[in-house]
Amino acid sequence: MEPTLVEKKIQPEKSKTRSAKRTIRKVAVLGSGIMGSRIACHFANIGVEVLLMDIVPKELSDAEKAKGLSLENKQVRNRVVNDSFQNAIKSSPAPLYHKSFASRIKLGNFEDNMKDIAAYDWVIEVVVENLKIKKIIYDQVEQFRKPGSLVTSNTSGIPIHLMAEGRSEDFQRHFCGTHFFNPPRYLKLLEIIPTQKTDQPVVDFLMHYGDLYLGKTTVLAKDTPAFIANRVGVYSLMRTLQIVEEMGLTVEEVDKLTGLVVGRPKSGTFRLSDIVGLDTTINVSNNLYEGLPTDESRNGFKLPTIVQKMQERKWLGDKTGQGFYRKIKTPEGQTEILSLDLNTFEYRPQQKARFETLESTKSIENVKDRFAVLLAGRDKAGEFYRRTFLDIFQYVSNRIPEIADELYRIDAAVSAGFAWEVGPFETWDAIGVKKVVQLMEETGKKPAAWVYEMLQCGHESFYKVEGGQKQYYDIPTKSYKAIPGTEEFIILDNLRGSGKKVWGNKGATLFDIGDGVLNLEFHTKMNTLGAEVVEGITKSISLAEKDFAGLVIGNDGANFSAGANLAMIFMYAIEQEYDEIDFMIRQFQNTIMRVRYSAIPVVVAPHGMTLGGGCEMVMHADRVQAAAETYMGLVEVGVGLIPGGGGTKEMTLRVSDRIEAGDVELNALQNTFMNIAQAKVSTSAQEAFDLDILRRGDQITLNRSRLIADAKTAVLDLVEQGYTQPLPRKDIKVQGKTGMALFKTGIYGMLTGRYISEHDAKIANKIAYVMCGGDLSYPQLVSEQYLLDLEREAFLSLTGEKKTLERIQSILQGGKPLRN
Structure with a gap:
């Protein structure tokens, strides 16, 4: 198996940044919960050796008692971390790029293995959100870490400077917040939150490392409550829920309005809330309400009645079996998903949501081009968009310079952390800054004073592109500057019109x-x-x-x-x-x-x-x-066809090359055949x-x-x-009738065992026929064009099959594969 690009590049002398001398070979992750175990997995993904640790149990489990184990047994002492890690690697979506990467992670506990961090370059704390407990952990870290090693916290709610209080000078200089978003492999955001005592080269290194090696959108954040993404994202969510309650919208209507049409996750607000867990949103929102007494929009973090009722009933989403949606089995044994009626608080069959405003945007492919149309809608959808969008525009304009000095950081954090295709300032730009300000004033809202100053200076957008590089409006200098860190990117959208x-x-x-x-x-x-x-x-x-x-x-x-x-x-x-x-x-x-x-x-x-x-x-x-x-x-098998654009030919060619390298011929052919036949x-x-x-x-x-x-x-x-x-290849070894006999026997066995349908068997035989080179009497060498002709004939013949057309129609109409 090939090493990843990062494994190849993780050599200090190849980095061009000022912090290039720092090399990360080993990372210790303290805390193996949902976030800790998955952060460990993502570091393993890029080739880093990881030590994952957690607490030692105080009592034996029933299973351990039955085995006659004691609290001193290593298996018992590592039970918490073992269980968490196994749950992580079995979870879906998978936290590892490849299952074999689990071997890069060692497991241990705080009592036996904390001393081992002396050999580690970076210690990441991911324990429970309790300052007292974190400080106890840091006492141990301080005792064993090597000078100059990085220490960071994944906290999402505790001020970073409070965790650094009382620590040594070296600890404080190398301490920082590194806030990953869950799941760490898939969500791109990594917020870097330094304290006033964090060394600048450490900040520079983390910003660079997160971008290049971890594949993250690294955003420099201030040490303010919930940092950037959660501050804005949770506010947007809670205000949306408040407005939903005021407008009397249904669960289905809201998910339709807040999904793909506006460039956000297709699950929409309520389905996404069920997936994430409503308790997480409630905790963050309550903490922000308590911790932001001077925020002019503080009431936006108040829990609306519908959320309070959900909390009382413990309907927190998928983790509790029900939330805004509930999955049931019908008397016929079919799975049905019910929706919560927000008025009666009873579950009912789902209702189709339809708005004229949304219908008018169906032909608009570019998300940015939809926003102006959506806000101009004269139905409930238009009203919903005007209320939610104008509200968030006002909020983010007022957050500068409180949570970020530059507007692009807010867009980057919200987009990467909440999977928004377009950030709030980018959305505002797409509608038109002047137009939005006018709409805000008509509804009794006003943006921050700097927006008016920007317009008075003749600048009418938050972003512009010059020479293929995207620039942002810099408020202090009233001019445009290149977005730092993007100089090496090639973004095709930025090349249009250049x-x-x-x-x-x-x-x-x-x-x-x-x-x-x-x-x-x-x-x-x-x-x-x-x-x-x-x-x-x-x-x-x-x-x-x-x-x-x-x-x-x-x-x-x-x-x-x-x-x-x-x-x-x-x-x-x-x-x-x-x-x-x-x-x-x-x-x-x-x-x-x-x-x-x-x-x-x-x-x-x-x-x-x-x-x-x-x-x-x-x-x-x-x-x-x-x-x-x-x-x-x-x-292609999923739609009743075979790979017809050179795929079957190319796979056969690659099998031939592996055979030349000493692989067993028919075994190699069969494995590749199964990859195609099972549409892996x-x-x-x-x-x-x-x-x-x-x-x-x-x-x-x-x-x-x-x-x-x-x-x-x-x-x-x-x-x-x-x-x-x-030069085109003419040396591809195929097996002819020898191989076909093997495949026909296997396919017939699958058919008689009812593992596949007759149409599946027909497609499988077509694949085998091409890969074996057709009706050749014995194994021999053939050309690429020979196999391409066989491939094309097989593909063409299957387009004349009724069952193939049924499969294609099922995909085109509903996006679901049909097994017929």
């Missing part, structure tokens, strides 16, 4: 990203690979071969690509236009092979969902620069190495914002190494 566009059509745009490198971006719905994208790939390679050094294929969408345009295939299949389908497949195959056999290096930069044709494109790149959170797989998808880029989708030489980027820049570097590396155009 003269960097080289070519484009409706579905793709080609940018010059500097140093002789082009970048091809898709922007179709879900980045599906239709005719426009295919044209874009061939055009981009042609232009790059003529005038440039190389090409990156990557985008800033939510996902790299959902695969082929199924709707088009379905339409042609229904109309029995098989010549058109054949032409589409042949054209896509030729395009994918063009990626492989171009005269310039092509690096593909996948992220998020990278399925079907998107995965096939990845597999044919000269090199892959994948985001850590990339979910790749050949999933990696749960991380790291797992894609196991599926043979990624190969030696491919790299992983932890911070998604750095992906395009890292891919560009990969192109330039290939150029520097003396890239030579490869």
